[in-house]
Amino acid sequence: MRTLLFSLIALCWMSCSSESKSRSEEAKYEESRESIEEIEQKKPARFLKATVKRKKNIVGQTVVRGTIENTATVVTYKDIEIKLRFYSKTGALLEEDTDKVYESVGPGREASFKMKYFAPKDTDSVSVTVISASIAS
Numbered sequence: 001m002r003t004l005l006f007s008l009i010a011l012c013w014m015s016c017s018s019e020s021k022s023r024s025e026e027a028k029y030e031e032s033r034e035s036i037e038e039i040e041q042k043k044p045a046r047f048l049k050a051t052v053k054r055k056k057n058i059v060g061q062t063v064v065r066g067t068i069e070n071t072a073t074v075v076t077y078k079d080i081e082i083k084l085r086f087y088s089k090t091g092a093l094l095e096e097d098t099d100k101v102y103e104s105v106g107p108g109r110e111a112s113f114k115m116k117y118f119a120p121k122d123t124d125s126v127s128v129t130v131i132s133a134s135i136a137s
Contacts, residue, residue: 040075044133047072048105050082052128062086062119064126067112070105077133078104084115086123094120104136 040047052066068080080101086094103111119126 037074040072041135044072044075044077044080044135045130047075048077048080048130048133050128050130052084052126054126057116060118061116062123062126064115064117064128065112066114066128067110068101068103068105068130069110070107072107074107076104076106076136078102078136080105080111080133081131083129083131084117085127085129086117086119087125087127088122089124094123098131 047070049069049071050066051069052064054062054064057063064084068082070077080103082099082101084097084099086096088094097117099115101111101113103113105111
């Protein structure tokens with residue numbers, strides 16, 4: 001009788017313990033997910049990568065086509081502010097411009113953009129850097 005009672009108490013204790021352990025693991029997961037989301041919200045430029053290609057059109061404008069890739073795992077960004085830099089053949093900075101890409105980019109996705117500029121005369125290359133972005137709700 002004693003053994004049966006002891007077995008029942010041990011079984012009950014084990015089931016309660018494993019249930020609280022799974023709740024604890026679930027709570028830890030939610031906390032870590034929230035902290036990832038907070039990090040991604042604070043530093044959008046860290047999770048957005050931009051690439052560009054350029055060419056001249058008939059009018060003489062420099063047409064800049066690019067993509068912005070979102071490497072974040074939780075946050076969607078929108079209204080992405082970028083800085084374009086125009087360089088000469090020798091690597092001298094000729095001009096800087098800032099612009100916005102009015103697109104939403106979800107986690108693991110990318111968005112394309114196209115802009116036209118009257119770039120400085122001796123422009124040989126163009127680079128782009130993401131400055132900031134808004135968080136899509």
